[in-house]
Amino acid sequence: MDLSELNPAGSSAAVSAVIGPALNESGLGWSVASQIGVEVAAPLTAALDRVRKLQATGQIDRQGLQALHDELLQARRASIVGQQITRLAQGGIQQQHETVSLAQVLRDVLSQRTQDLAARGIGVKQVIRSAEVVVDATLLSAFLHAVLDWGLRHARTPIEFRLDMKTWPAHARFACRFGHLPADQAAALAERPTRGAPGAPMHLEALDCLSWRLLEHLALTMQLPLERSDAGGETTLTVEFPHTANDSLEGASAIEVDSAFALSGDSRPLSGSHVLVIANRRDVRNQIRHAVAHMGLMLDFVTSIESALEFCQHGTPHAIIYEAQSCDRSFDHLREDVARLGGRPAWIEITEHGEAFEVSSFGDTSMARVGRDAITSSLPSALMFELAREP
Numbered sequence: 001m002d003l004s005e006l007n008p009a010g011s012s013a014a015v016s017a018v019i020g021p022a023l024n025e026s027g028l029g030w031s032v033a034s035q036i037g038v039e040v041a042a043p044l045t046a047a048l049d050r051v052r053k054l055q056a057t058g059q060i061d062r063q064g065l066q067a068l069h070d071e072l073l074q075a076r077r078a079s080i081v082g083q084q085i086t087r088l089a090q091g092g093i094q095q096q097h098e099t100v101s102l103a104q105v106l107r108d109v110l111s112q113r114t115q116d117l118a119a120r121g122i123g124v125k126q127v128i129r130s131a132e133v134v135v136d137a138t139l140l141s142a143f144l145h146a147v148l149d150w151g152l153r154h155a156r157t158p159i160e161f162r163l164d165m166k167t168w169p170a171h172a173r174f175a176c177r178f179g180h181l182p183a184d185q186a187a188a189l190a191e192r193p194t195r196g197a198p199g200a201p202m203h204l205e206a207l208d209c210l211s212w213r214l215l216e217h218l219a220l221t222m223q224l225p226l227e228r229s230d231a232g233g234e235t236t237l238t239v240e241f242p243h244t245a246n247d248s249l250e251g252a253s254a255i256e257v258d259s260a261f262a263l264s265g266d267s268r269p270l271s272g273s274h275v276l277v278i279a280n281r282r283d284v285r286n287q288i289r290h291a292v293a294h295m296g297l298m299l300d301f302v303t304s305i306e307s308a309l310e311f312c313q314h315g316t317p318h319a320i321i322y323e324a325q326s327c328d329r330s331f332d333h334l335r336e337d338v339a340r341l342g343g344r345p346a347w348i349e350i351t352e353h354g355e356a357f358e359v360s361s362f363g364d365t366s367m368a369r370v371g372r373d374a375i376t377s378s379l380p381s382a383l384m385f386e387l388a389r390e391p
Contacts, residue, residue, distance in 0.1 A: 032213050036082035039210050043071040043078070077314070081149075081210045084142075084298060088217040093296060095136035095222070099245045102172055103128045103163055105137070109144040110161075111342040112316055116152060123158035131165060131172035134243040138273050138318065139222050145315060146215035147176050147237065154180045154207050154235065165244070172241040180207060181233035202231040273387055274298045274315075276345075278308045278322040284350065284372070288321060291379045305330040309337055316343025318387055321379075324351045324369075346386035350375065 050068045054060045060068070087093075110117075110124060117124060133140075151159045157179035166173050207230060219226050219239065227238045275292070279285045280303045289299065300317070302308050305326055316338055322331070327349070338345065347367035368382045 032085065035210060035213065036078065036085070039078035040075050040082070043074040047071040047075070073314070078210055080298075080300070081214050085210070085214050085217050087296070087298070088214075088221055093139075093221060095139065097134050097243075098137055099132050099134050100137050100140065102131045102133050102140070102174065102241065105140055106144055106161060106163065106174075108342075109141060109148060113145070113148055115313060115341065116148075120152055122152060122155055125158055125160040127160065127162045127164075129164050131163060131241075132245040133172050133241040134245050135222060135241070139218060142274075143215060143218040143222065143224075146211055146218060150207075150209065150211035150215060151176055151178055153209055153211060154178070156180060156182050166240070169242075170244060172244040174239045174241070175236060177234065177236045179233055180204070180230065180235045185233060202229060204230040204235075207235060273319065273383075274317040275300070275319045275321060275383070276308060276311060276317040277301045278303075278305065278320065278326055279350075280304065280323065280326075284323060287372070287375045288350075288379065291376045292383065295380060295383070297383075305334050309334050312338050312341065312343065316341060316345055319346040319348060319383060321348045321350065324349050346383070348379070348382055348386060 047068055050060070050064060050071070053064075106126075106128065110126075148159075155178035159176065159178040162175040162177070164173055164175075165171070216226065223242070225240045225242070229236050275297050277285060277288050277299060279288065279301065285301050289301075292299070300311065302311055305328075308320070308322075312334075320338075335347075349367055349369045351369055351371050353372060368386050370378050370382050
């Protein structure tokens with residue numbers, strides 16, 4: 001999402017252009033569209049009130065500045081999630097199924113989000129058994145990030161992640177459990193008489209935020225059955241993976257397992273991958289946007305290294321494209337900080353002149369390079385190679 005190029009006068013038309021087709025063709029309900037508007041507007045309204053007070057008084061304290069910062073980030077996050085939901089609802093994502101370690105992907109996601117967990121003071125308990133599943137690896141990572149976002153928003157107790165195997169059928173099963181009420185309120189709730197059938201599933205609409213809607217759409221796209229219960233002040237989400245791999249890949253017969261990737265311009269093996277672009281110049285941003293428009297990527301744009309660093313604090317993208325002129329000491333700090341956060345994105349440098357296209361080597365500091373004159377012809381291939389290769 002390129003915030004620098006938003007046109008306030010045309011924003012309503014832009015929203016209609018994006019949301020409309022999804023509603024008509026893919027069944028994205030008006031309730032979800034309304035929720036996107038609410039979760040964007042509410043923090044922006046609070047932020048606007050703070051700005052008005054700042055205009056009136058010329059002063060803002062550190063606490064108020066932090067609150068303003070958090071409200072803008074919240075609105076930005078809601079906007080990004082809304083875009084992701086819309087893209088999923090529109091359909092057409094070409095998945096690349098492969099056998100991946102569910103346990104390892106979960107560990108990677110938790111490692112990348114260590115700072116978010118610490119900032120909210122939420123502990124994590126892991127009860128994990130190794131399991132390999134046949135899925136689109138990018139969508140699986142996005143799904144687990146969405147589960148964590150949803151849990152972080154509502155958890156009032158440590159979050160437990162459990163991964164085990166059902167005996168019959170032999171399917172991997174993932175569960176996320178947390179208390180959505182403080183311990184004292186949950187205890188008081190447990191003492192009240194229950195209504196309805198004992199043990200009946202309970203669903204609280206208050207927990208159906210945009211992160212929940214996103215993980216629902218991701219699960220639907222990946223054909224993963226979801227079960228959720230919010231009874232007794234405790235929420236439990238259970239996800240079953242019907243295509244669990246064993247020695248004979250039993251259960252994967254309905255899915256074509258691809259171990260390679262295609263460089264065809266007509267295929268979209270990277271649909272859903274998250275790419276951050278650091279480009280100060282509008283024409284460069286437009287070149288990049290048009291070059292990869294057919295790939296189904298989730299694109300975000302920032303105009304400075306400082307903004308990129310702030311962006312990565314909330315999750316590392318799969319790839320970072322940047323202009324060579326950004327390579328100063330602050331860029332080195334960005335790479336160091338991303339590595340410290342546990343991220344290992346693909347790095348692609350846009351050089352100022354020429355039609356060069358150099359893929360990265362396999363060293364820790366290597367990166368691919370694409371000449372600006374070759375953005376249209378070579379950037380898609382560079383992205384496909386860098387995101388498909390083993391780190």
